[in-house]
Amino acid sequence: MIHAELKQRKGQFQLDARFAVPANGVVGLFGASGSGKTSVLRALAGLEPDVKGEIRFGEQVWLNSERARSTAERGIGYVFQEPTLFPHLTVKGNLDYATKRRNLARQSIDLDRLIELLELQPLLNRDTRSLSGGERQRTAIGRALATNPALLLLDEPLSALDQDARQKVMFVLENVFQNLEIPAFYVSHSSDEIARLADSLIVMDAGQVSACGALTQVLGQVDGQWHESEAAFSVLHCRILAHDLPYLSRLVSAGGEALLVARQSLNPGDPLRLRIQARDVSLCLEKPANSSILNILPATVKAISKQVEQGSRTVGLDLAGESLLARVSEHSVQQLRLTPGSPVFAQIKSVALLS
Amino acid sequence: MAAKSFTCLRFAGVVVLLLQASACLGDTLRVAVASNFSATLALLQPDFERASGHRLQLIPGSSGRHFAQISNGAPFDLFLSADAERIRALEAAGRINAGQRRVYALGRLALWTREANQSVSLDRLATLAASERVAIANPRLAPYGQAAVRALTARELYAVVEPSLVMGENVGQTFQFAYSGSARFAFVAYSQVLSAPEPGSYALVPDDDYEPIVQEMALLKESEAAHALFDYLSSPAIAPVLERAGYYAPNSH
Amino acid sequence: MLTASDLDAFLLTLQLAAVTTLILLLLGTPLAWWLAQTRSRLRGPIEALIALPLVLPPTVLGFYLLLLLGQDGPIGQLMVGMGLPALAFSFWGLVAGSVVYSLPFVVQPLQTAFAGIPRRLLEAAATLGATGSDRFLSVVLPLSRVGYLTAIVLGFAHTLGEFGVVLMLGGNIPGETQVLSIAIYDHVESLQYSQAHWLSGILLVFSFAVLLTVYALNRRGFRVSVP
Numbered sequence: 001m002i003h004a005e006l007k008q009r010k011g012q013f014q015l016d017a018r019f020a021v022p023a024n025g026v027v028g029l030f031g032a033s034g035s036g037k038t039s040v041l042r043a044l045a046g047l048e049p050d051v052k053g054e055i056r057f058g059e060q061v062w063l064n065s066e067r068a069r070s071t072a073e074r075g076i077g078y079v080f081q082e083p084t085l086f087p088h089l090t091v092k093g094n095l096d097y098a099t100k101r102r103n104l105a106r107q108s109i110d111l112d113r114l115i116e117l118l119e120l121q122p123l124l125n126r127d128t129r130s131l132s133g134g135e136r137q138r139t140a141i142g143r144a145l146a147t148n149p150a151l152l153l154l155d156e157p158l159s160a161l162d163q164d165a166r167q168k169v170m171f172v173l174e175n176v177f178q179n180l181e182i183p184a185f186y187v188s189h190s191s192d193e194i195a196r197l198a199d200s201l202i203v204m205d206a207g208q209v210s211a212c213g214a215l216t217q218v219l220g221q222v223d224g225q226w227h228e229s230e231a232a233f234s235v236l237h238c239r240i241l242a243h244d245l246p247y248l249s250r251l252v253s254a255g256g257e258a259l260l261v262a263r264q265s266l267n268p269g270d271p272l273r274l275r276i277q278a279r280d281v282s283l284c285l286e287k288p289a290n291s292s293i294l295n296i297l298p299a300t301v302k303a304i305s306k307q308v309e310q311g312s313r314t315v316g317l318d319l320a321g322e323s324l325l326a327r328v329s330e331h332s333v334q335q336l337r338l339t340p341g342s343p344v345f346a347q348i349k350s351v352a353l354l355s
Numbered sequence: 356m357a358a359k360s361f362t363c364l365r366f367a368g369v370v371v372l373l374l375q376a377s378a379c380l381g382d383t384l385r386v387a388v389a390s391n392f393s394a395t396l397a398l399l400q401p402d403f404e405r406a407s408g409h410r411l412q413l414i415p416g417s418s419g420r421h422f423a424q425i426s427n428g429a430p431f432d433l434f435l436s437a438d439a440e441r442i443r444a445l446e447a448a449g450r451i452n453a454g455q456r457r458v459y460a461l462g463r464l465a466l467w468t469r470e471a472n473q474s475v476s477l478d479r480l481a482t483l484a485a486s487e488r489v490a491i492a493n494p495r496l497a498p499y500g501q502a503a504v505r506a507l508t509a510r511e512l513y514a515v516v517e518p519s520l521v522m523g524e525n526v527g528q529t530f531q532f533a534y535s536g537s538a539r540f541a542f543v544a545y546s547q548v549l550s551a552p553e554p555g556s557y558a559l560v561p562d563d564d565y566e567p568i569v570q571e572m573a574l575l576k577e578s579e580a581a582h583a584l585f586d587y588l589s590s591p592a593i594a595p596v597l598e599r600a601g602y603y604a605p606n607s608h
Numbered sequence: 609m610l611t612a613s614d615l616d617a618f619l620l621t622l623q624l625a626a627v628t629t630l631i632l633l634l635l636g637t638p639l640a641w642w643l644a645q646t647r648s649r650l651r652g653p654i655e656a657l658i659a660l661p662l663v664l665p666p667t668v669l670g671f672y673l674l675l676l677l678g679q680d681g682p683i684g685q686l687m688v689g690m691g692l693p694a695l696a697f698s699f700w701g702l703v704a705g706s707v708v709y710s711l712p713f714v715v716q717p718l719q720t721a722f723a724g725i726p727r728r729l730l731e732a733a734a735t736l737g738a739t740g741s742d743r744f745l746s747v748v749l750p751l752s753r754v755g756y757l758t759a760i761v762l763g764f765a766h767t768l769g770e771f772g773v774v775l776m777l778g779g780n781i782p783g784e785t786q787v788l789s790i791a792i793y794d795h796v797e798s799l800q801y802s803q804a805h806w807l808s809g810i811l812l813v814f815s816f817a818v819l820l821t822v823y824a825l826n827r828r829g830f831r832v833s834v835p
Contacts, residue, residue, distance in 0.1 A: 047731050071734035072742075078735035084728045088750040097746065101737035147736050385781060390797040414780045415794050423671075427678030429697045429779045527797040534799075552801050 002027075002151070002183075005053040006043045015039045015051070019212045021200045023058055023151070026177055028198030028215065029187040031226070035204040037187045038081075041153050044185065045078050046071035057151065072101075077144030077182075079154040083136035085128040091139050092124040098146035108148050109180060117175050118142045134165030138172055145180065152184040158193060173197065195235045195275035196354040220323025222305040222316040227325070232278040232314055234324045236351075240270045248294075255320025260294045261353055275352040278314060281326035283344045285336055295348040299324060301338050317346055382580035383410040385430060387421040389437035390527040391499075391544045392460065392570065395600040396435065403587050409580040417525045419496060425450060425575065432581040435459060435572040435588075437526070438498040442571040455574035459588045461603040462568035463545035464502045464560040467533055473556035477506065477564075480516050480540065489519045490532035490541035499526040502565035503542035509564045546601035570602075610806055613782045617791035618810065624699070624787060625767040628706040632714040632763045633756075635707065640718035641748075659712045666709060666772025673705045674776050697779035702787070705773040713762035721755020722748065761822045765815055 002023050008015040015036050021027045029037045043051040046062065046069060055062040062069045085094050099111055115121055118138045123131065131139065137157055144152060157173070158166045170193070177184065177197060188194055194201065194215075201218040203211040205225055211218045219234050221227050236259075238251040243263065251259040251272070259274070266272065287296055299317040307313075308330045315338060317324040324346060328338070338344070388396050393415035400411050414421075418437040425434060425445065436442050442456045466475055480489060492500035500522070507513040521537070523529030526544050533541030534551070548557045574585045587593070594604035610618075639658075643651060661669055677695040678684045684694035695701035725748060733743045749756075771789040778785030780794070788811055795804035 045731075045735055047734070070739070071731070072737050072739045075737075076735055078732065080728060080732065082728070084726070084732040086729065086732075086747060086751075097733075097738075098736045101742075143736065153735075387779075390794075393794075393798050412782055414782075414786075415798055416775075416780055420775065423674065423776070424697065424779050427674050427680065427696055428684070428694055430781070431779070525797075527799075530799065531796065547799065550799055552799055 003054065003056040004044065006040060006051055007053045008039060008043065008048060008051045013207060015207045017204065017207065017209050019202050019209050021202065021212065023183045025199030026184045026186050026197050028194040028201045029185055029204065030194050030201055031189065031204030033189060036207040037204050038155055040204065041155050041185055041187050045076055045153055046074055075150040077147050077149030077152045079140050079144050079157045081156045082160055083140045085136055085139055087129055089128065091120060091126050091128060094128060094139060094143050095146050098143045102146065102148045109145055111146060114142055114145055117179060118172055132165065133161045134168050137161060137169050141172065141176065145176065149182060152182050154184060155187045170196065191231065191233050191275065192352065192354065195233065195273060216323050219325065220316055222303045222314045228305050228307055228309045228314050230279055230327065232325050232327065234276045234278065236274040236276065236322055238272055238274055240264060240266045240268050240272065242268055253320065253322060255322045257297050257320050261351060264353065273354045275354055276324065276348055278325035278327040280349040281324060282347045283315065283326055283328055283336065284347065285344060287345045293347045293349060297346050299344055299346045301340055301342040301344060303340055304333065304338060319346065381408055382578065383412055384432040384580050384584055385412045385414060386433045386435065387414045387416065387431040388435040389418045389570065390415050390525060391437055391462065391546055392435055394550050395546060395597065395602065398600065399593060399596060403584065407583050409583065432576045432578065433572060433584055434575055435570065437570055439569040439571040442573045445573055451573045451575060456571055457589050458569055458605040459572045460570045460597055461605065462499065462570055463601060463603065464499060464506060464565060464568065465543055465545040465548045465557045466540055466560060467543050467548050467555055467557040468540050469533055469536060469553060469555045471554060471556060475556050475558040477510050477512060477560065480512055483519055487519060488521050488538040489516055490521050490523055490529045490538035492526040492529045493522045493524060497525050498568045499542065499544055502568050505566060506560045506564040544601065549601045614791055614803065614807055616783045617786050617788050620783065620786065621768060621788040624702055624706060625764045627703050628710060628767045629760055629763040631703065631707055632710060633759065636711065636714040636718055636759065640715045641722055643719045644722035658715050661709050662712050667776055669709060670705065670773040670776025673708065673773065677701055677704065677777065696777055697781065697785060699784055702774050702778050702785050705777045706767045706770055709770055709773045710763045710766045713766045714759040717755045717758040717762065718752065721752035725751050757822060757825065761819065765818065768815060
């Protein structure tokens with residue numbers, strides 16, 4: 001586990017964050033800009049010397065009231081928002097900088113394998129100043145991994161990239177997370193990235209942790225500033241079932257529900273994640289016949305948010321054991337007499353497929 | 356002439372040798388010497404070194420700077436000042452023992468121009484063109500400057516010449532003003548005129564027009580070698596060398 | 609032509625400039641680093657103090673150093689008290705004076721170079737396992753190459769051409785404190801113009817050659833090979 005209790009004062013901003021997350025998989029650090037995501041990440045890295053509190057990484061104490069482990073001693077890898085490659089070294093030089101100082105206590109990641117995973121081979125002898133944004137960020141990710149980090153910290157690694165580069169680096173990151181079992185913190189304000197990569201989620205709000213836990217569990221909550229906004233979304237873990245319909249692929253969710261999505265170039269059995277915006281889910285009490293909507297699934301109301309925001313409430317649904325959020329007008333909540341336990345049909349207008 | 360002065364030097368050397376019979380030979384003396392006298396001391400140096408067995412290290416410079424450095428502990432053995440005032444000040448400050456100061460030369464003032472074959476005289480300064488400059492050493496700092504002002508005043512020329520005056524920090528710089536052509540005339544030391552890279556033209560300022568420019572020296576460190584040089588420089592035997600270099604020997608006037 | 613004492617002055621000048629530059633690099637590096645990083649209120653006054661030799665007449669500096677380092681001065685007394693000779697009128701006194709005199713010429717280029725290194729690069733180096741001194745050697749030093757080159761040249765050249773401070777502080781002792789600029793001054797004062805020309809010419813050609821070499825190196829240092 002990773003335990004943290006972080007306090008820091010920076011002018012008007014006050015960080016007061018505490019959380020405990022498992023030290024495996026990808027922890028998404030999510031929140032609006034200025035909510036303190038980057039501050040948490042920098043505190044974990046030891047880059048903020050005036051942070052007080054406690055950080056424990058498994059058995060290791062990184063910070064307590066007596067001492068603070070220096071950044072160099074924490075055995076982390078860090079990827080900055082803006083690529084920070086050493087301009088006096090080539091791509092290979094940057095990677096070598098990391099391997100020369102690598103964490104020998106851990107089983108090492110083979111550099112050749114890393115170069116292959118990140119597709120760095122053609123770049124190795126290049127001057128870092130001649131690289132494109134995406135190439136730089138791939139190099140920076142490779143360099144961070146080349147230290148054999150016990151924990152990888154990524155601060156919005158895609159936000160400075162254009163759309164094409166973003167896709168490519170995202171693909172590379174998924175590859176990395178699937179192939180190398182390194183726990184990671186991933187800071188982002190993009191629901192896409194979080195939905196695609198995160199296994200656990202910490203939601204930050206005004207310097208504090210507003211929610212923390214497994215991704216689907218956190219996303220299933222209905223109360224809280226983010227959950228009660230138009231930005232709320234759910235993630236469904238699915239597998240490809242078959243391609244037996246024209247233009248469509250048939251999926252099955254973890255809970256066994258069948259879904260239809262546009263034809264995917266994946267093989268039956270392949271996993272994929274669906275991100276479903278809460279505002280794209282509407283509810284009805286009876287299954288509508290002859291609807292153009294492809295996915296209309298039976299569900300049970302789990303919870304309804306206490307606050308009414310802009311005339312709507314967030315309704316948490318149980319979809320065969322998985323969580324799904326719906327943004328429903330207060331008027332409809334009253335009309336349909338929705339209460340926890342109500343059986344409903346969820347109409348999903350659109351889904352984003354994240355593989 | 357040369358042979359005669361060589362004989363004199365030889366004689367002086369013998370005197371020193373006799374005086375220093377019991378001295379331990381081979382010391383190196385550091386001599387702080389006023390810029391105007393350094394060439395003359397360099398002339399005497401081989402004779403003294405041969406006769407005494409000691410070596411001299413000449414440290415030329417302005418007497419004001421030498422004075423400040425000696426006051427702060429500069430490691431000089433002997434100080435040959437361009438004036439008497441600073442030597443007196445060292446004595447008053449207790450830097451030198453009573454009786455360890457002597458006059459070693461009297462400076463002579465000359466009016467010099469770089470142009471050859473000119474008839475130079477003080478009175479000609481009354482007819483200078485407006486753009487022409489006359490260089491003197493700063494009378495507040497340098498005795499040759501004081502002497503120049505006195506001579507001009509004695510001839511009632513000072514008021515006439517004053518608008519044309521430029522001042523050098525010392526008599527060395529004053530000479531350079533005229534040598535470079537920046538000033539047409541300069542009041543300089545006669546010793547400089549005699550060792551000038553170009554002869555130019557000059558006139559000696561009559562002795563009666565100014566107070567004698569007394570150059571004194573002080574013994575700064577008690578040692579056999581320093582005493583030997585102190586005595587050598589006050590011995591009458593070197594008088595011809597002094598006179599040939601443009602000075603009067605002490606007590607000769 | 610050149611006399612033995614002129615040659616001495618030439619070698620002494622090179623020695624003084626080299627020793628001074630070396631000390632300035634050792635002293636200037638932490639000082640410039642501190643100035644480039646600190647947010648302390650002392651930064652302004654200390655920067656002003658270091659820059660003083662830029663505006664102060666060297667003779668003023670030399671005079672104060674003479675009073676400070678002379679046998680009656682506070683530092684002179686301290687040295688004498690410790691059984692050491694007072695610094696004034698010695699080679700090491702000149703070194704001390706030159707260090708003060710040339711300090712801004714070394715500290716300022718270094719400070720500019722250090723301030724130009726993005727903080728994030730040092731943070732990145734820390735996350736890659738580099739400790740403080742490692743970060744300095746592996747990131748700061750190579751990225752400040754041009755700053756160091758400038759500092760070395762300016763420090764060396766400025767010490768080479770130094771006059772007022774050594775004139776006051778050195779006592780013009782051949783082989784010990786008589787540097788080239790003073791030997792030239794003496795030659796001029798004693799109307800030995802041809803020797804003054806020789807020495808001045810040597811100083812001119814030497815300084816020009818040093819600067820030329822450095823600018824050439826500098827340009828090469830900027831070029832980065834891209835295959």
